[in-house]
Amino acid sequence: MAQTPRKLFEEVGDTPKQTAAPGQIDAKNRGARGAIRIWLMVIFALVASMIVVGGLTRLTDSGLSITEWNPVMGAVPPMNDADWAVEFEKYQAIPEYQLQNQGMTLTEFKFIFWWEWGHRQLGRVIGLVWAVGFFGFWAASKIPTGWTKRLFLLGVLGGLQGAIGWWMVHSGLNETAQEIGRTDVASYRLATHLGLAFVILGFTAWYVFLLGRPESALMQARRDSNRKLFGMSTGLMHFGFLQIVLGALVAGIDAGRAFPTWPLMGDSFFPPDPFLIEPLWRNFFEDAGLVQFIHRMSGYLLLIFGFVVWNRGRKSSNGKTRTAFHAVMAMLLIQMVLGIMTALYSAQLHVAITHQIGAIVMWVLILRARYLSQYPLPQSIRGN
Incomplete structure (x- = not known):
């Protein structure tokens, strides 16, 4: 069998490589890039709103108005006067009420309660939107190659954020807060909570940018x-x-x-x-x-x-x-x-x-x- 003459500048040991036809890289498994991008845009908007609502919750001193972490049943707010009385009584037992808001009325308490409840509710909505989108695209085999771990990471970070949120709130309710008379959450825990929110926002934005162009275009641009x-x-x-x-x-x-x-x-x-x-x-x-x-x-x-x-x-x-x-x-x-x-x-x-x-x-x-x-x-x- 005759050998093909080597080209003048061909390195020894080089073997001819097949060149992918235009669009072949994306055709392998493009998935639902457009739909996933829209889904991520929704998550981005929700997380950005969460950061703003969280800031307002802090500025209105509402973050400690709910003294328990109940991820499931906590989605249901007080439904009658007896429920409100129970929640208000729990709040009256913490340093923030005793040292800062002594004499607060039930009406005033409801104002800060609704801020914190809305903040936590928005977190639940974000988790639900992520879960429905991720498992829906995954079940339909619409996630592009190499993207499953990236999209799953957002869910992991979201779950971690919920746990850190309670870790933060707990710092204003625990024994240490009682001993030193702290009426707010620990600042370093608040910084951790906000920092992770911006990490989630950053990953989401980056993924939106990447999904805006086909993989072949990104490779060319790089x-x-x-x-x-x-x-x-x-x-x-x-x-x-x-x-x-x-x-x-x-x-x-x-x-x-x-x-x-x-x-x-x-x-x-x-x-x-x-x-x-x-x-x-x-x-x-x-x-x-x-x-x-x-x-x-x-x-x-x-x-x-x-x-x-x-x-x-x-x-x-x-x-x-x-x-x-x-x-x-x-x-x-x-x-x-x-x-x-x-x-x-x-x-x-x-x-x-x-x-x-x-x-x-x-x-x-x-x-x-x-x-x-x-x-x-x-x-x-x-x-x-």
Whole structure:
């Protein structure tokens, strides 16, 4: 049998490879990419709403109004006066009522109860939407190749979030809270709860981005990725996440209301007496001045690093990628202004919740820019 002559630059040991026909990669198992993407968009909207409702629950001091965790029967609210009396009696036994809300009326209690009940109910809705979608697509064999574990991960994280939510609430109800007279949940547990919510939101957004194009298009786009810009935007993503978690620490102890001045904290750059709590490490979680100071300094550094990343991103050869980084820089500036306004207005509800919504927008825009640095969109020769 005659051998085919080797090409001039063919490496020894190379064997001819079959080239996949256009669309062959996607034809293998495309699944219901479009339908799954819409389902994930619904989950994204629900999780974003959950973050906002959770913020309002914290700002209205409603988080401890339900003193038990009952994932199934807890979905049913009090149905009569006797049920309300029982719930109110449970609330009256915790430090928040005894030290902060002594004399609260049943009507006032119902207001904070409905906030927390709605927050937990929305969590149940998210779990149900995920379960119906995931098991429905799985049973119909409509999940694309390589996506089952990714989509299942969202459910695992959602379940973990529910457990962490109760772990957080329990910190305001347990013996330690009774002993030290704490009227709120532990700030580090609140930060964990919010941080995981943003992780879930981030994974969901990333999956929505990936499912927006066929696998073959993503593979082609990755060949044109800007690795340096992708690495820098990954760093910005991590830094942005850290700032969000620090913001949760501020919210956890109402530190945003401690120093309604800017750029100074009161009359000085550094907050007065920041290390009075023993042991020392507790100051970084419980001293209002120090916690707010760290959040402010981190915000300035995030803005500076964001400018560095934007300066790199604006030089991208892809017009849509450049636009994505312009949006990130604009949102970083807006978020800084919102943070300053939140401090100046002592974290009034409407200002503080706008700042939290700004964090969601900032987070998604950073993820979008990171995605486009790795998977740039096609453009014309003119660069549009």
